[in-house]
Amino acid sequence: MTFTRVQNFKASQAETSEPAAYKQQASLRSWLLSWEIYLIVLVASFLRLYGIQRTEFDGDQADIFQMAHDAIVRGHLVATSNIASIGIYNPPGTIYFLMVPAAISADPVGGAIFTAILSIASVLLTYFCMRRYFGRLAATISASLYATAALSIFYSRFMWNQNLLFFFVTVLIFLFLEVIFFQRKGWLILAIPLLGLLFQLHGSGILLLAPLIVTVVLAPKTVRIRDIVFGSGLLLLLYLPYILWEFSVSFHDVSVLLTGSQRENVYDNQIWILYQTYLSPFYESFLNLDTVYITFFKWVRVFMTGLIILSLLFALFSGLKALRRQHESPRVWWLKPLQWVKALQSSPEGCALLVLASWQLVMLSEIHHTIKLQLHYLIVFAPGQYLLVGIFLAWLIYWLRQRTGWPRVAMYSLSIFSLLLILVQLVGSTYSVLDAVTGQFNEKDFSHPYYNDLQSMQDALARAEDEARVHRIQHIYVDADRSNFSGFRYLAGQAQIPTIVSNDECVLLPDASRGPIIWLVSPYSAVNEALVTHLTNATLLSVSHRPSGAPFKLYLVQPPVHVGDQPLQLSNGMQYLGSQSIHTAQAQGLLTQWRLEKDRPATTGQFYNYHVTSNELGRDSCKVTSVQSDDQLWTFFPQQPAKFNQLSLRVEMYQSTEQSFSLPGLLSFITFDTFSYQTQRFQKASANQGSLTIPWP
Incomplete structure (x- = not known):
């Protein structure tokens, strides 16, 4: 069983360009006529835009929008953003993006709307790309889970550097998948500066280096020296203002980073606890329900964690099973990895799953850390969790549908379970949004010293x-x-x-x-x-x-x-x-x-x-x-x-x-x-x- 349209794509290449173009138009038309797209976008928009005028407006939000507004008024460029929690000046990427709403209106709510719209676009992009590679059912489940994810919604509703990650992480990941499935060349020209942009938005963006490396390993024929050179040139151009700033301050931020690397090393499970928290169907700081409902939602989070683990195991098994079909053994040991890569390339779907799995498993590198980890560091992993779950559930449903008897009953049960999981997330996130808008939370516990809207x-x-x-x-x-x-x-x-x-x-x-x-x-x-x-x-x-x-x-x-x-x-x-x-x-x-x-x-x-x-x-x-x-x-x-x-x-x-x-x-x-x-x-x-x-x- 296959999730993708790879065979159809290859067949279309053998035909004339006119039929290929016609098929692409027909495919796009069928997608646009799919009712679930509009429902997903409607739900995602409501949860991210309802009551957006109550967006958080504390020091960081005011500082970055002030810089964007001032740059527009003065006609200046920008070399740095605000100060990061580790004491360095952030690169200016966030400010340039916020200059778009600041150029339209001086009202800061425009910056919050801009952030929310990018997140909604990320949900829509998730649907289209998942449908392109893994089919309609996987796309619907993944995009629906992402659209109703409480923590993703929360961070989409106010301006902050890392809150812009949602859209650009999604773009980068699906660039990797396009390379894996269709062996596109020239992709590094985009991937290298895009990875640099993610790092500008937040330091956690560097973790996307892991799926990039996996993509390079699994699609080596797409890598060209000139692409690396051009991509590195764009990266240099992207960082040029920040480099000029560092020259003017004698690379002070670099010395701060080096000093930070000398901090005490910590080994703990903090990243795993935060990862589980991010999977919660509600945001605990907002939700005000009876203990019974809170307990139920917490059990859903535990269940979601187990589902993620199963989805990861499925992705690894599906990705590596091509190695079992390898019969020839290289004469010299150092050629064995090349033989493995060649075997893996025989299954584009498996390679894509390995890329997605590496994206989530790089989280384990944060078991060792020198700074206190924060919940918003987990933004860089979204929407990867929901992609894996959507693929896994879709595979199970398709597998059961091909059989008769009790598997058919199990298929309908699993379909109902998937719907209920989405509805539970929708209920929890809706309550969280309503609590945020109406102020049903302890503002001093939520933000220090207290929350301002x-x-x-x-x-x-x-x-x-x-x-x-x-x-x-x-x-x-x-x-x-x-x-x-x-x-x-x-x-x-x-x-x-x-x-x-x-x-x-x-x-x-x-x-x-x-x-x-x-x-x-x-x-x-x-x-x-x-x-x-x-x-x-x-x-x-x-x-x-x-x-x-x-x-x-x-x-x-x-x-x-x-x-x-x-x-x-x-x-x-x-x-x-x-x-x-x-x-x-x-x-x-x-x-x-x-x-x-x-x-x-x-x-x-x-x-x-x-x-x-x-x-x-x-x-x-x-x-x-x-x-x-x-x-x-x-x-x-x-x-x-x-x-x-x-x-x-x-x-x-x-x-x-x-x-x-x-x-x-x-x-x-x-x-x-x-x-x-x-x-x-x-x-x-x-x-x-x-x-x-x-x-x-």
Whole structure:
């Protein structure tokens, strides 16, 4: 029994080109008339696009879309993406892809939609390619399982570097299969840069080197030196911006990688646990069902794991069974591997299964690792799991159908089982999506420090602008935190009313002479909210609810007028206004107040840092997107057990600017943006700049 149309293809080659073209058109027409295609695409689209406005919008998502948007506005190229978890700058592939939706709209939801559409295209490509090589039933089962896979859906619903892998991994794998079945030449011209692109999106992409090597071994006649040269040239061109960046920083990222290779070696089963988790029919962080249903879904995951193992064994057995038909033995031992390859090539289906099996089995190389493995590292293996299961189940059904008696009953039972497996995944993934959209999850357990969705942040800023228009206020001040500072920084740049964003380690307010402001406070900024409501005339205007946790709050704040001693002028352009002890339910400690004398304009790719350091109490770091002259800066130190007679304070002011570089000579008009920031003082520091000693309040 065969899964493919290889014989039909070879027969068509013997005919004239016109009948061959006609047959191809007829085949495509029959595929497009297959009802299951539209149902699969409809389900995949619903699960990946429903409620997409609630897409995650934390630091990474805001950073990469900000870079894409800025590159479009400036007309620049890009040399790096954001920083990876291991501390190196990622290559810029992600940014170039996100420049497509950024060129259409500045709304970040476009980036999430773009990511989801690529994932949907991956599902559709899975169906067409599986049908081309393994038949309609295998294509339907594989694409349906992939379309309803909970973790694949989850990672398809927000912007992230590795979330773009779904589409390009599928393209590369089916390029391998095309080579195996039809011995296409020239494929390395595409495969080499495509593998490099996968590595740009995430380091786990290098694992696709395993099926590439297997393809080369099983189709050696398709390998040409010129293809390797051209493919390597395209790879070099793809990495040229990143290489230029590495030259400019003396290959700093390379040294970080080499240092990382010296970390402690770990041998464990962590990769296997994550692999099983990825096969789950639901995402545990979202699903809120009774214990009985949760237990049922977990058993389905265990069963799916067993099915994957059986499918892998079937793929290996089917791929290697051609070796049993080998009768001749080479005279010299070193020719034996060549004889094996020749025997394997007699079965294109078996070779294809070996390529798919190698794709999944390379996972075992991660039993030894030097960094902590994460669940999103498993994206690189999708949709391989579902391809193997689809092929295995289709083979069983076809095999049983050729027999009479009880095998026919078993065939119908297996068909019903396949349908039920798809439906169980559909139910679990649908619940996961609905929970994600409605906020039915613990946001602090799901993301650190907590989860932010784009629509909630946009709604909060839109409501702040509405309140500002109602009260005829010219500026909005946003009290952001580590989780949403990057997001609000980007959204503030698109606001119609000037919006200043500061982190929650300080409070930034205008001078009292400018009148009241609209102050937007983050959900868990309890200390800053307590300080402002305690020390100013603050009126709560509205609450902007978030589906997953505490709301944003909007205040109408009249900044306080400084009364008391004459402000103390510091040599760095700041004034010390005074200090006071605070004792409220939410805030207990020492508050220091400062006046900033100079304007610091809001500029793309730039923000400002103010570090207030106490030898006795530690340091408070304030990050702001812009400053108006005479703005007040409050820093807060939690109460210490010991009391001091006096405090030594030092204030340092820095400007962080995104680094760009241009090519030399006649190419100086070509500029590359990076995610690297250069930090420098506002002015040269003297020995006692910004330092003072005050009595304990």
